[in-house]
Amino acid sequence: MIIYFAPMEGITDGVLRRVHQQLFGGVDVYCLPFHKLTQSMSLLTRERRDISPEENRGMTVLPQALTRDPDQLTAWLKYVSALGYDHADLNLGCPSPTVTRRGRGSGMLRDLPALRAFLDRVFAEPLPVALSVKTRIGCESPEEWPEILSLLSDYPFAHVTIHVRTTREQYTGGIHPEAFDLALQGGLPHPVYNGDLRTLEDVRALVTRCPGTEAVMIGRGLLADPALARRIRGGAAASGEELRAWYTALYEGWRDRFHATIALGRIKKLMEWPVGSDIRRKRLLRRAEDIESCIEAALGR
Ligand SMILES: Cc1cc2nc3c(=O)[nH]c(=O)nc-3n(C[C@H](O)[C@H](O)[C@H](O)COP(=O)(O)O)c2cc1C
Numbered sequence: 001m002i003i004y005f006a007p008m009e010g011i012t013d014g015v016l017r018r019v020h021q022q023l024f025g026g027v028d029v030y031c032l033p034f035h036k037l038t039q040s041m042s043l044l045t046r047e048r049r050d051i052s053p054e055e056n057r058g059m060t061v062l063p064q065a066l067t068r069d070p071d072q073l074t075a076w077l078k079y080v081s082a083l084g085y086d087h088a089d090l091n092l093g094c095p096s097p098t099v100t101r102r103g104r105g106s107g108m109l110r111d112l113p114a115l116r117a118f119l120d121r122v123f124a125e126p127l128p129v130a131l132s133v134k135t136r137i138g139c140e141s142p143e144e145w146p147e148i149l150s151l152l153s154d155y156p157f158a159h160v161t162i163h164v165r166t167t168r169e170q171y172t173g174g175i176h177p178e179a180f181d182l183a184l185q186g187g188l189p190h191p192v193y194n195g196d197l198r199t200l201e202d203v204r205a206l207v208t209r210c211p212g213t214e215a216v217m218i219g220r221g222l223l224a225d226p227a228l229a230r231r232i233r234g235g236a237a238a239s240g241e242e243l244r245a246w247y248t249a250l251y252e253g254w255r256d257r258f259h260a261t262i263a264l265g266r267i268k269k270l271m272e273w274p275v276g277s278d279i280r281r282k283r284l285l286r287r288a289e290d291i292e293s294c295i296e297a298a299l300g301r
């Protein structure tokens with residue numbers, strides 16, 4: 001099974017990707033958070049750093065773009081190719097209102113004729129790199145999915161990652177695994193399942209339900225349990241020592257890159273996942289003033 005580490009803006013940066021690969025592994029492809037393309041094609045400094053080959057040495061990464069302009073996408077794909085990558089992804093999944101209001105991300109699923117016109121333009125010429133897409137299953141209702149699926153099947157995407165929620169459902173609404181069944185049955189080449197794979201049991205249940213599953217993308221499950229991909233491959237669960245090393249290395253990486261305060265803020269945000277709804281640990285984490293107290297809050301007795 002191919003395992004993708006989901007892109008998560010503000011979290012899965014080069015520091016996290018490198019530390020994760022070194023300490024836990026098990027992931028085949030680390031996905032880069034989206035580049036928001038603009039008319040001037042000027043990327044942010046952090047976006048340039050994130051995609052630079054130096055930042056991603058020794059690992060397979062998948063850059064991603066957010067745009068509704070075919071010319072912007074084509075120009076960006078050339079840039080991605082010039083950097084030495086052979087694969088890139090288009091975001092049709094971002095549900096943020098600031099993005100969808102401008103008809104980007106999952107906002108593109110609102111107007112399927114416009115999406116078709118966009119993709120016709122994108123695929124009119126041979127592309128410099130393989131293109132995949134990450135999509136939601138609709139805007140308002142899962143009933144929109146069959147039409148979206150049929151449209152996406154008309155284009156030669158390298159793979160299609162399906163976050164089995166609608167835009168309206170954001171990140172916590174119910175999930176619709178039957179949308180993935182439909183993609184498998186409909187013969188969509190290389191569908192990748194995404195959505196709420198938090199534990200080994202969740203992955204096993206998916207494979208039992210959909211034996212044709214070739215690939216999964218995991219985001220928050222890997223934040224809560226960084227050894228999850230390794231465990232899917234039959235490896236060991238994370239030891240306390242490994243988790244300490246994980247948080248310490250992340251803190252040091254972010255401190256060296258940004259500032260101690262920012263690094264601590266990022267660690268606290270990340271630890272929200274393993275801490276979950278444990279009120280005592282949440283309180284300890286909120287009060288923590290250094291990395292040791294954060295680790296104690298998340299991992300101590
Ligand atoms: C904080 C955050 C940032 C995200 N940023 C991106 C992004 O840049 N590109 C993208 O395609 N999806 C993004 N996502 C969505 C995730 O990649 C993934 O589809 C979603 O979290 C569902 O998978 P999960 O249940 O395994 O976490 C983001 C999600 C979160 C929580």
